[in-house]
Amino acid sequence: MPQRATDRPGPRRWIDLCALVVVVSAIVVLVIFGQAGAAVLTATGGVIVSTLRIWNGPRDR
Known part of the structure; x- marks a missing residue:
């Protein structure tokens, strides 16, 4: 069963937190x-968060 991005530890949580701070x-x-x-x-803020998401790349490798 796949996990949600927010359940995974790592940089994705910080990116989501950055997006929340921007809003x-x-x-x-x-x-x-x-x-x-x-x-x-x-x-x-949208550009910064998008850049961080692209820079981190996909987590499912």
Whole structure:
């Protein structure tokens, strides 16, 4: 039975945690700075998280 990515130890958990931090930060920035600040933060965070996922490569080898 395959495991979920969140059940596995290793870097995937940290990447998922980074994604969560980006989303929460975007909400905080949206409240403080408005839509433009949140859009920039979300785009930047999305690029960072995507790059980390690609850099780590597939776990099922």
